[in-house]
């Protein structure tokens with residue numbers, strides 16, 4: 233009798249553990265995905281491609297290019313906050 237109780241107890245714990253894992257499996261957002269840059273930069277013009285094409289290797293280079301580069305006029309509406317998100321998104325340092 234006792235052993236059946238223990239089996240139930242363990243089974244219950246395993247199931248409960250599975251449920252609570254699912255409930256709390258709110259994956260931590262590693263990369264921001266909802267920032268302004270992505271509204272314009274899609275497909276072949278994706279940020280990843282732009283950065284590769286322009287050989288941007290540091291966060292500072294990207295900041296300067298966006299704010300002072302030849303295409304800065306296209307980026308006047310982009311808040312600094314989103315520029316920083318882009319830097320995170322692209323893993324630039």
Ligand code: HEC
Nearest residue numbers: 268269272282283286297301302303306307310314315318
């Ligand atoms: C309003 C639309 C728009 C938004 C928002 C936008 N871009 Fe752009 N971006 C463009 C266009 C259009 C170009 C020119 C593409 C080309 O050269 O064909 C461009 C060019 C670039 C370039 C290349 C710059 C150069 O000098 O050639 C980079 C890098 C870039 N964008 C990054 C970003 C980042 C990072 C963000 C967010 C902080 C952003 N863009 C937001 C439209 C946008």
